Amino acid sequence: MHMLQHLTGLVAMMKLTISKVTGRARLGVITSLGQSGEKSLEVPGCLLYTKTASPPHLTHDTLQTIEGVPPVTHVTLSSLAEHQEVLEEYKEGIGKFAGLSDAVLYCSVSDPVTPSPNGYNTNKTVSVWGSGGRIELTPQKFMSIQSALKVDWFQCLADGEVMPSGCSRKRAKKSVDRSLSFLDECLQLLAKNDVLKDKVVIGAIEGGDLLDERLRSARETAKRPVGGFLLDAFQGTAMTQETKLNLISSVTAELPEEKPRFIHGVGRPDEVLNCVELGVDLFDSSFPYEVAERGCALSFDHQYEPDPETAGGHPSPDRTPEFNVLDKAELCDVEKNREDQTENDKLELDQSQMTSYEICLKEKRFREDFRPLLPGCTCYCCRNHSRAYVHHLLISKELLAGILLIIHNFQHYFSFFRSARAALRDGKLHLLKEAIQRRAP
Structure with missing residues (x-):
């Protein structure tokens, strides 16, 4: 019996109901979201992408002019970690601070548009980069920042570096081992934290481009009391499209059906549909932001x-x-x-x-x-x-x-x-x- 099995009661109320499965593609809805538990999110779907907890270029009023805005807003730890002291003094969390009080909030470690540089993670810390430079996060510091942010879901601390020229077996194994160690420590800290006890932890699946390590990561993470899974480090061009799809297909086959699967940095419409066919449920919406930043309009x-x-x-x-x-x-x-x-x-x-x-x-x-x-x-x-x-x-x-x-x-x-x-x-x-x-x- 896994040493963390006694923590299963910590998984907050969040229910994924699958109404139809076509091949591996899943149609369903996540219910019991938000403080009231009255919000829901349909899958496959995406999250509202933000920069420093604000939709890029938009005020709250202009955001209201957009049809179909997702009920879950995506914030990034890399852009908010340096504001920990301010948020701790504020005490109401990033949602109210940023005018997102009515939104369900999900926090990832890195920004899918600007991932952290490689080579700075260790067995004890993960580094993220804010506007003030590098911030080293231990599990203790990571959980204290989450206590200040007070989001509804958060990706657990993980060693998710994207290697530009592929991942060695030694590095892939280290990525999985570190991420599992961080997850175990964060879950133990979660059990002692009254502020975070009703929050949902999303476990990260690591392992670079090596299938056996990805599968080991998926199987071990699924044993922990997490509320969902992030297929991490698939953004960019470090892997071929064929390698990405083969890994995603193998990983989703190992994950429990009743929990949602996330992926970051995969936003092109054809790539999204390929991932949906392989059982991925939730995406970020950084792609339309990147398109706008280069002076372009989506036209498909x-x-x-x-x-x-x-x-x-x-x-x-x-x-x-x-x-x-x-x-x-x-x-x-x-x-x-x-x-x-x-x-x-x-x-x-x-x-x-x-x-x-x-x-x-x-x-x-x-x-x-x-x-x-x-x-x-x-x-x-x-x-x-x-x-x-x-x-x-x-x-x-x-x-x-x-x-x-x-x-x-x-x-x-x-x-x-x-x-x-x-x-x-x-x-x-x-x-x-x-x-x-x-x-x-």
Whole structure:
């Protein structure tokens, strides 16, 4: 019997109910969330990404204009650890401090957009970087910060370094051993902490790119009284896509069905759907933020239903349905403009990180384009402003550009997850994947 088995009563009330499983993809809802226990979160779904506990570029009022905002907000320890003394003196937690009193809060160790540098973790500490530099976290300090933050869920301290050129067997084993040791110590501290006794601990699955270590991490973490699991260190390009998917598939097969599975730093629509098919439940929403930061707007179709006018309402099983994709003339125009652009037309753009799911509003071709960012979108930006206007704001370096782009990108991304859930419910996830893959790189 595991030495921490007596702590199972510490797992706070949080219930995942799975209503449908297609292959490995799970459709369901997490209930009993928040202080009142009245909130719920549908899966597959995403969390509201924040920077220093604030949605980037947005005030509380502008956030309210966005449709489908998730009920769970994602904050990062790396951006908040240096404010521990202020929060301890405040005593009400980061939710009330940041104006997020009505939100369910989840805290990860690192920011998926700016992960910590490698080489600073030890057997006793994990390092995170805030605006003031490096902060070394022991399990004791980590839990004291969590006591000050007073979030609802938190990722346990873990050694989740992402190796740029792969992970040696020795380093992968060390990552798993350290993370399990941190988890055990944090759980023991949790048992003695009245402030945190009703909080949910999310255990991190480590092991780099080695399958046997990932499986060992999954099996051992599942023995502990955690409320969910984070498939950690899959962000970036250190692993090939094939390696990532093989590891994720193997790990989720080892995890208990009744607890949610998280992943950070995987946000591109095609990659999200691949992970959903392998049993991942929850994602962060840092991808739309990253897209906005490079002056881009999400512009992809996620309608999987055939058009009744072209498909006669009841398409034949042998007929390939016609999707409600973006206007064909518009897509041709976009591609032609991209092909015809010269380096001088790109206004010194860095498009190395761009994906096929976005358009760059800095490009000169949008100077006189008075269409909305995405035809048919109902966000505040698309209802009130044009591509030409956002282009002008970006070139003029106006702060309003970031506000309008994040409003659009967040709303479109959240609606993409609604489509993913609807496709699972209708048994048509494969059709959604086909629609998404038409824009894949």
